[in-house]
Amino acid sequence: MSLAEEITQLVEETPFVDTHEHLLEESTRLKGPEKAARPERALKDFSVLLSHYADADLVVAGLPPADYQQFFRPDLSPKDKWKLVGKYYERARHTGYLQNVRESVRMLYGIDDLSADTVQEVSDRVAALIKPGYYQHVLKEVALVEHCQVNSLEEGLFMETAQPELLCQDLSFVRLSTGLDLPYVAKLANREVRSLQDWHQVIDWCFATYGPRAIAVKNQSAYGRKLDYAQVSAQEAAPLFEQYLRDPAKLNEAGHKAIQDHLFHYCVRKATEYKLPVKLHTGYYAGHSNMPLHRLRHNAGDMCELLRQHPDTPFVIMHITYPYQDEAIAIAKHYANAYIDMCWAWIINPLAGVRFVKEFLMAVPANKLLTFGGDYMPVELVPGHARIARRGLAQVLNELVAEGWLTPREVPVLVERLMRGNARELFDYEGTLANWKR
Template identity: 45%
Template sequence: MKYRKNMEDRVDIWKEIFEKVRKTPFIDTHEHLSEESDRLSISPEKDSWISMMGPYFSDDLISAGLDEQGRAKLLDTELSLHERWAVVEPLWGAVRNTAYAKALEFSVKELYGIDEISFSTIDQIQEKYLEFRKEGFYKEAFSSRYAHIESCQVNSLDGAPFRESEQPELLMQDLSIVPMFAREEVVLGLSIEKFSEPANISVQSIDDWYKVIDWYFVQYGEKAVAVKSQNAYNRDLDYDPVAKESAAPLFLKRIKKEEMSEEEMKALENHLFGYTVGKATEYNLPVKLHTGYFAGFNGMPMARVARNPGDMSNLCMNFPNTRFVFMHMTYPYESELLALTKHHRGAVADMCWAWIIDPVAAQNFLKRYLVTAPLNKILTFGGDHSYVECTIGHAAIARRGIARALTELVQEEWFTLEEALAVVEPIMCGNAKEIFHID
């Protein structure tokens, strides 16, 4: 009888916490969503729900054995839905266990009322997908009926450092700083000429380049919620300080397109990163940095990823007045991120993307975080998606993980039920509003 009573108590705790989590909106701290009008401009004949498998799920397919030719077919919008599904079906059983697949299945179930993804349902999913895709569907996807997201923060990948959104209160924007400091050939890298063109500044020296950077902050610093760099895909995060006197002649070599050593290029990047971070700090903008796990396949240099936490610690010490938002839980080095956020005033832990990389690790990280580091430096959700529909399943996984972590903390007597309930609003939306200055 005592065991049964304990089980009933556990169920009651779970129900109350989950209900609180369900009713609380997320502030979504990281997406790559295009504008709704861009989605609607795609002809229905070219727009298939199976494209939602492209950004992440196809990486798991490659890991399970799909070759790159097969992946190209999956992403080819000229092929029929059935031709594209034929690529997925042989490996579906090997990958449907992953959170990438689970999130997609949850989205399909919540949005379209279809319980599973299989050959027998793909046409029905397509029909429902096109029915949902109409004016206002972004707000509908973010409504309390589905993802329950109050607003999201978009890191645009369309080539512009900042996008003027048609729905600025829903799709808030990051300012990409990669073109301000990184070499041209990196992800989102732009040439000096192309990047300076909107500012109408002829760049002949490093001082001119400062003016270009300044121009972007004048134009967008008040509109952006943060600045963002994913340059961890290209190099270490060891942006050690480099003086202007050393960087200026290196910049001249760059604009003259003279050959530069890797050491010289890195020193120039370090200096310009420091200038850019200083400008972001002047505008009171948090600096979002990709850390940890790589999207994609067959290309993650784990030795470099393992160096992220040490570099992140040095950043906090070299820029003590800057607030760094370390993204993706620094997976699989979340223990080190926990130590950083506990120790450094400027370190913020962002769990964006983490719930579908490794939901068990994410749940455990949140549980550990809440008994280790200050409550006001944890952000618990960002979908990191290109399709708004995908945020629905991802948010569902995150809500379950948050509720489970808090339930376990109550059961283990770290928190009272009242304390656990009080934590929900800050970690789901309150912290983000404070950190990113959202009214």
């Protein structure tokens, strides 16, 4: 066996700690699409494999809106569904999203590709796989993932998962700060909110209730605003919050931003108190036709002030701020509390992922990089993403050794660190799991 083959085999055999998913609960998938918040991502035919991320590439390739809606109907046959999307699948088949679909189809169902001739058989195997215990099989046995960290989109704050040892849960603080949802959270906490102080107490309750069992906190406010969170005191925010309580529509944009800024920092301080890393979406947008690239380019610059103001808080900068990944490298090199997560990035652009890891390792201490998160709702798509990530990591390490930047003896330690060691150091998996068992 050659050195390159040995390195590749080592990467293939080392489990990942998966640091970011949106997986539905297994119980939701067993019930089927009628019980899911996003029904198309709980279907029991091949279309579920094209329901997350791949669907955006199909639309960008030309899939008409009406055909898109038809495609995800649960009562349409697999062959009729293929007639709607086959042409667009072929147009987009080389993208990371679609390569991921094919890898997952091969790994889970033993079929090489989707086509008019295979979609019925794939659909039959999709349905047959969905049975109690299949998450354990797909994630641990097929994808070779030790455990996942899940930002559940089924619940507004925190998912009381049935499988905490496999599906660690993030505490989302969007509804507490940047996407305020007073009725939902106040009802959850069984508290009446009449002032900013009351809302602080609600936030405190959320952290006390969910914080000990959370693996991290998560906020994706970059989808709706810049990450320029100013320091706004409680004294400044209190009268604005009272105006918000009376009538949010009458509060101007500056007032809304000031409230969000104040509450964001309040939540970050609470996360630090509970020793929870803060995960922030940065960079590329999911979906299609709505990405304001001019704002995304400021994500990394805005992060610098947050990193400076909260030096004791580990921030996880998600998705490598693609397509501005050079800035992510600079941030991780300069700030001790900045960590970069490659979740989603491998399938947005696999070759950009390879370039990123090569350059990152030449510039930044290796403990600052988390190398895998599938970022999916359907569990069936995690194996393909893990395969693409392993291929990319093996390519990176082989190239760095061949080019003389790494020695062969350095590779095993680096593989262990990048694939699971860094995640084990940054996140308290054992402590969190112990709190679930109490």
